[in-house]
Amino acid sequence: MKRIGLVDIGSNTIRLVIFEYSEKTGLIELQNIKTPARLYQYLDADKVMAENGINVLCDTLESFQKVADKFNVEALYPVATAAVRQSKNITEIIDKVEERTGIKMRIISEKEEAYFGFYAVVNTLDYEDGVTVDIGGGSTEVTYYEDKELKSSHSFPFGVVTLQKLFFNGKAHNDSEAIEAARKFVKEQLQSLKWLGQRKVPIIAIGGSARNFARIHQSLSEYPIAGVHGYSMSKNDIEYVFKKLISSTMEQLDDLDGLSKDRQDIIVPSGIVFTTLYEEVNATEFIFSRKGLREGITMSILEEDYKHPFDKNEVFKESLRNLAYSYSINHEDAVQRQKLAELLYFELEKMGLIEGDKQQKKLMLQAAYLFYLGSYIDSDASSQHTYYIISNSSLNGIAHRERVKLALLASYKSKSLLKFFMDETGWFSDKEKGEIQVLGSILKFAHALNVSNTRVVTELYLEEEKDHLNLYINYTGDPIAEEYQAERQKKHLEKITKSKINIIFTENLH
Incomplete structure (x- = not known):
């Protein structure tokens, strides 16, 4: 350590x-x-x-x-x-x-400042291509990368403080002439970078000004979960926040949730840079990265003492592993849950009872690894704790919407509780709700097949009979707890199969 x-x-x-x-x-x-x-x-x-x-x-x-x-x-x-x-x-x-x-x-040189910001972004977010922007007080760093490899970078000798001094000194924060003059200046500066225009990729913004933009938008839209790392905004969202800033008095800005008091006089210049850059890049979305220069430098220092401490190609996998460790999830038990969930998924897909989807299956297996991690806090309320921990954790390499879906799967207990959690965000369609319920049901039953944490179940398969299904479960050891829980939880599978299931435990003799 x-x-x-x-x-x-x-x-x-x-x-x-x-x-x-x-x-x-x-x-x-x-x-x-x-x-x-x-x-x-x-x-x-x-x-x-x-x-x-x-x-x-x-x-x-x-x-x-x-x-x-x-x-x-x-x-x-x-x-x-x-x-x-x-x-x-x-x-x-x-x-x-x-x-x-x-x-x-x-x-730190201009080139290093741009590089370290980029380095933190590609190691903590899962965007293969992008433009990064880091607005400081006296400089603004911009990079372009493809396949997580840096292609171009530049440091402009202006930041929010210099823009404020150049264009707003002695004027109101929302002076229209000052805004237009600053916008013209910023646009000319950005257009001097021939490699920047029309990239049609996400903009990943770093630093305090970007963080304030994200938090203001979350407050205005009553965003239902915590955290700004990986928060996504559209062009309309960016413009909405900017219009809110310039239509407000300084007294109103003082009461604007998400805006730091020490940034009230410099937030408009940052908004000019963000909106102008969005147009110049013709960006697909605006992402905030909580990780920037400081994390990039720290990561580079750690690489001197540790062998490959970070893997930009496995960002979420590493974040998942770290979260599991923090809540004392046993690796062998988690892998067993994944194995059982995958076997069940395969059997159901093979019989045409579910429609296979590679991405959904991947998310299900990730949720299997974290299933009921909230029991670390309280086993009686493990579902609730699991949902709130995962949905509000600042996980690297996963979008907020997918993070909530992961939380819904890892916490699945019942249809009614799933509906309660889903209603908090209102993000998912009826079709998605049905898909999440199916995957959650598979996880709940897989969890039941290793309830003793002794990993006794080795194989399972389904066979169709006239009026029911037989689920054969092979085991080694003593599955008494698993037999009891499987009977209790088979209702989750029966809702998927729409038929009765007869569970048959068979001991492996070899």
Whole structure:
């Protein structure tokens, strides 16, 4: 297990994130604190950082060092971006910080900043192609990637703070002339990148401004589940939030759920970048990634100490494994559930009782691995806990809608409880509800066939009789608990087959 303290010294905020990593749990965020230092305001016209700005930086780093010490952090990694990078007195800043605090900062280049954001995205989201955008206070990084391989990247020397200074200084946040002038400037800058236009891929947005956009939209639409990582918005959604921002007074923005108070004066410039970029790319959707520069740098540090700690091609698989470990799911029992669910699925499909679907089967098997993980909290309410844990967990590599479907399957107990959970989101059609109920029924019966956690069942198959079906279950050992539960739960299968099922347990003699 390793603990790392990553200090992101940005133009607008300085943030400390403490990460813990182990091969079993993956990368976990233990602490996340920030201060709106606004270092960019301490740069004069000649891009020289004033003594006051250097003092703010030193004071912040000293405070963060104390927090890191309390968490027994092995190493603190302070990395500086645009505000320090663009300072003419950069050597003086580095030397004064080290002299006063004993901390040596690392200055991230424009190219590195773009790369680390991209690297975090492809290792925590499952989009094969995309455009990433990370708007900071003093710079904006844009990349384009295909098949999770970086193709192009660029860092613009403007961010939300610089745009605010250039176009909104002394003006209202929603001044129409300032908005048009800023939009024209941003559009010209984006069009200078010949590799960016008309890509027709998702935009994956990183950083605080994008997070605020996602949270505002979730609040306005009364989004029913937690988490913004992987949250998807359409062009209309982005424009809806932007119109809400520019049609509101500053007093109304103060009460707008999802908008941080320290971003009220700079949220409109970020919206200009998002809406203009969406049009330039002709994007398919706008995705928020909670993982960005800090995670990208931390991942690269961990790769020095661990062999292949992250696999961009198995993002969700790793996230699933880490979640299962956190709730003490026994791997062998989980694999047994998967095996039994797959055998049942095959028998039902073979007899034409269900219509096979590769993607649905895959999701069912993932749910089999996590089935009733909520029993870790309370076995009597395992279904409810399972649903709320999975549906509200920030899982990597899975869209929110699929995450809820996974939660519905892994928590399946009865038709009535399934309906109760489904009504909370209202996301699924009657056809989908029927499909989820069928898959959930298979999982519930597979769970019954390993209720003792002794993995006694080895094979099973269905045979059709005149007025019923025979389900033959081969076992090794003592299946007394499984025999009882199979009889109790066979009603779930009978609803699928629409006929009576006679269960016959047969001992393996070899």
